[in-house]
Amino acid sequence: MRIFIDGQQLPILVRVSHDLLTTLKTLSRSLSWGIFYDPTKEVVYINSKSSAIPVLPIERPADTSSDDPESVRLLNKSICIDAGHGGSDPGATGPTGTLEKDNNLAIALLLKEKLENNGAKVIMTRDSDRNVAYADASANEELGARVDIANDNQVDLFISIHNDAFTNANATGTTTYHYGDIESVRLSNCLQKKLIEHLGTKNRGCRYASFYVIRYTEMTAALIEAGFISNPEEEVLMASADGRMNAAQALFEGIMQYFRV
Numbered sequence: 240m241r242i243f244i245d246g247q248q249l250p251i252l253v254r255v256s257h258d259l260l261t262t263l264k265t266l267s268r269s270l271s272w273g274i275f276y277d278p279t280k281e282v283v284y285i286n287s288k289s290s291a292i293p294v295l296p297i298e299r300p301a302d303t304s305s306d307d308p309e310s311v312r313l314l315n316k317s318i319c320i321d322a323g324h325g326g327s328d329p330g331a332t333g334p335t336g337t338l339e340k341d342n343n344l345a346i347a348l349l350l351k352e353k354l355e356n357n358g359a360k361v362i363m364t365r366d367s368d369r370n371v372a373y374a375d376a377s378a379n380e381e382l383g384a385r386v387d388i389a390n391d392n393q394v395d396l397f398i399s400i401h402n403d404a405f406t407n408a409n410a411t412g413t414t415t416y417h418y419g420d421i422e423s424v425r426l427s428n429c430l431q432k433k434l435i436e437h438l439g440t441k442n443r444g445c446r447y448a449s450f451y452v453i454r455y456t457e458m459t460a461a462l463i464e465a466g467f468i469s470n471p472e473e474e475v476l477m478a479s480a481d482g483r484m485n486a487a488q489a490l491f492e493g494i495m496q497y498f499r500v
Contacts, residue, residue, distance in 0.1 A: 240281045245288065260373075275391050312500040313359035319389040320354075320363055321399040321452060322347035326370030328381065331404035333474035339402040340368065342477045346465065347400050349487035354494070362392045382451040389456045396426065396497075397456045398490065402477050403464035411473055412441030414464045416448035422459040430461055430493035437489035438482070440466055440473065463490070 240259075242249045253259065260276060263283060267274040273286035322344040324330030330339030344365070351361045364385045370376050372384035389397045403414065415431040417423035427445040435442045443464075453460040465486045466473035476482040 240283065242283045242285065244285045276387070309356045311358040312495065313354060313357045313498065316358070316396075316498060317360040317362065317392065317394040318354055318396045318398065318494065319392060319394040319456075320347045320351055320361060321385050321389075321397065322363070322365055323399055323401040325365050325368055327375050328370070328378070331402060331468050333468040333478070334408065334471050335474060337468060337474050337478045339404070339468050342402050342465075342468065342483065343400045344368065345483045346486045346490070349484060350398075350400075350490050353487060353491040357491075357495075360394075362388060362394055364388050379451075383455075385452050386455045389458065389460075394458055396494065397452070397458055397460040398430070398494075399450075399452050399460075399462040400486075400490075401462060401464050402466060402468040404467060404469040406469075408469055408471065410467050411470050412443040413438060413466055414443040415445045416450060416453060416462040416464070417445060418449065418453045418460065419447050420459070423453070423461060426459050426493075426497045427461045429496040430463055430490055433489040433493040433496070434463065434465065434486065437485040437492075438466065438476065440476075 240253050242251065242253075242263075260283075263285070264274055266272075267285060270287070271290045273289060273291045275284045276282075277284070322340070324340035324343060328340065330343065332338055344367070347363065348366065351363060351366075354361050364371050370381060371388070372380040376384070385399075403410075403412075413431070413434045415427040415434070417427040424445065431442070431445050434440070448462070450462050453462050466477050466482075468474050468477055477486075
């Protein structure tokens with residue numbers, strides 16, 4: 240893990256651990272320093288001049304001409320995409336061995352591309368098969384790390400992507416969950432409508448739930464269960480290129496509808 244203080248990298252490399260991150264956060268808060276941890280790059284940024292979130296360095300490719308968005312309909316919108324599970328946590332497993340974490344990540348990466356192509360700033364809780372907090376983190380530590388990423392970046396929307404599962408393999412359908420606030424309910428309705436249109440799955444509706452990642456995020460939030468990986472037909476759907484693309488397209492259109500753009 241690399242550590243930057245006021246834009247300068249410390250001449251040390253250390254192994255990421257929960258204890259180290261907790262110590263750095265506690266120290267920074269006691270000194271009124273701003274701190275941000277980027278788990279995808281394993282980098283800690285510290286601002287010793289104020290408690291504001293550090294300004295992160297902008298990484299630009301040599302030629303940015305191909306990075307221009309297709310449209311600017313989502314310009315100035317920031318969205319955190321949470322690909323559920325990952326790393327040491329596979330999530331649910333389908334009848335033929337398909338892993339939920341792989342389906343979630345594939346949909347999330349496709350959605351990221353669509354959003355960025357329309358001008359949005361996208362924050363990913365993970366963009367590869369890895370734990371978000373650190374290797375072999377506990378479930379609570381993982382959930383807390385995902386929430387911290389969204390809250391620290393002060394995004395407009397948080398969307399957590401999952402596959403459903405049940406002991407009865409006949410269970411099917413798509414569900415979108417919210418924590419009950421008006422805007423999250425509206426977002427959930429937009430996402431659910433588009434998911435049903437594009438996936439053709441059973442409409443299990445929008446429901447209130449107290450899932451950690453939508454309870455403790457400080458912005459409009461929704462958690463989607465795209466389909467039942469425990470059902471043989473929906474396992475195939477979630478693992479297929481078409482199914483994943485349709486899910487991503489549905490979420491993209493639902494977000495556009497929510498922002499009314």
